[in-house]
Amino acid sequence: MTSTEMSSTEMSSTSSFDHTYDVVVVGTGAAGFATALAATDEGLSVLMVESTAKWGGNTAMSGGGMWMPNNPLMRRDGVGDSRQEALAYLEATVGEEGRSTSRERKEAFVDGIDDFVETVEKYGVELVRAPDYADYYPELPGGKIGRGLEVKPFDLKRIGDWWKCCQAPAGLPVKTDDVWLLGRSWVTVSGATRGAQLVGRALSGVVRGKKLAGIGAGFASAMLDVVVQRNGAELWLESPLEDLVIEDDRVVGVRLTRGGRPVTVRATRGVMLAAGGFDHNKEMRRKHHGIDGSPSGAPGNLGAPIEIAARAGAALELMDDAWWGASIAPVGDGESPAFIVSERSFPYSIIVDSRGDRFANESESYVDLGHHMLEHDKDGTYWMISDRRHARRYLRTYAMDPRKNKEMVEAGIMVKADSIDELARKLKIDPARLGSTVERFNGFARSGVDGDFGRGNSAYDRYYGDPTVRPNPCLGPLEKGPFTAFKVVIGDLGTKGGVVTDTEGRALREDGSVIEGLYSAGNNSASVMGRTYPGPGSTIGPAVVFGMRAGRDMAKAQVAVPSAG
CATH class of the missing domain: 3.90.700.10 (Succinate dehydrogenase/fumarate reductase flavoprotein, catalytic domain)
Incomplete structure (x- = not known):
């Protein structure tokens, strides 16, 4: 029997693995890149795997905004916000919708924002605010305008051929606030001005020999540039997750298919499931939502990693909801x-x-x-x-x-x-x-x-x-x-139900105990935003924060020691 034919509980020695990394990240969207960034920032080796031929997931196809209350850019601009107001707003909008929306997880989200912003800026990623974009319920306690962040249009030439296999439909130097102004560019001076600015931005990039892209395409590309090209994480395309490898009740690796062949990879610090939701799985949609669904997300979001986590004992929540x-x-x-x-x-x-x-x-x-x-x-x-x-x-x-x-x-x-x-x-x-x-x-x-x-x-x-x-x-x-x-x-824009996690993105069982070595974030996890959408970027904001918290936690985790063979 080969190593890949063995059940997960039978994997018992390092000889059973084809490769070894500190961290394995399943998925290449915002949550996955944030996890990989934190892990590589801590000096850990990282393998990212993507089930399809295109990386970037829903993030690359999205508006690329991140809802981040009380963020460093607001403080630099002198825009009033606070931890207390952010939490008051989350309580007023999200409330309590199960373990995923606990007070502790809300606090972990708000408190983790600074680390993400400061870390990406340390590696040269330029963030900008969307100063005019309101929270979605700005009249409620703690509501504000201008909490959204995004990446400044990024030069796609910096990632070379990686751009050719990005999930993004196009690369344009668009910013969040361009969208609402361009929509009325024929009837308002501000709209016409923004249209001219967008054209000028694009031409400026061409003159400087750059191919600029904003929103989701720019964000995903900027993250790949840092994580893969600069920090040395590996990224495998067309390598779907088949199962988790478990030893002594701890997740120690993954079983994949790569190039049509089974591959088993050890993860000494942890496995992050950040592979999106199940928006394109009609069977799961009918079961949990009662409809086939009309998704706008990445076609690779079929929900297999959620089901694999559940088989490993992970609790699930919010499976009946979506964005x-x-x-x-x-x-x-x-x-x-x-x-x-x-x-x-x-x-x-x-x-x-x-x-x-x-x-x-x-x-x-x-x-x-x-x-x-x-x-x-x-x-x-x-x-x-x-x-x-x-x-x-x-x-x-x-x-x-x-x-x-x-x-x-x-x-x-x-x-x-x-x-x-x-x-x-x-x-x-x-x-x-x-x-x-x-x-x-x-x-x-x-x-x-x-x-x-x-x-x-x-x-x-x-x-x-x-x-x-x-x-x-x-x-x-x-x-x-x-x-x-x-x-x-x-x-x-994707489903929002999945693995229940704690403040550090660790997967939990129904009894609240931690599944050691297993993490989840993004649409692969049950959202801290519960059944609502507090502000622009309420998908990507928590995805990157909990991804980064998970990567930091893996750096502190005890190294998985192989069992005696």
């Missing part, structure tokens, strides 16, 4: 849905159900809207309806390609009509009912107060609104045809 949001329906099975954020807040638009009724504040936080869609009718059809001003005034990311628009029309995802009555008939909605909904909404738009759902009341809502529309930047009447409807589905 929900509304998305424009995909054209075909092979297409990804278009997650919509700013477009929902622009005036002259509403979202209705299959009966033609509004059911929520269209401008609210995407996770809240997703929850409301699930609660209202998780199997139903939804439509985002707008008049011609929505199309002419604002940048709509899902409707920029004429060829794609034609495909959406042919698939019935995009429907146009000259009147609301005609549109209702095409959508198979009672014209009188949809007409009544639109008439009622138009009255709210003219008064500036959404009497049904409070759209535009929050500073978060207004962040993506149009300040030239008064009295409410999120409300504009639907009265100028042609009118357009886009089919909306319940989408997500």
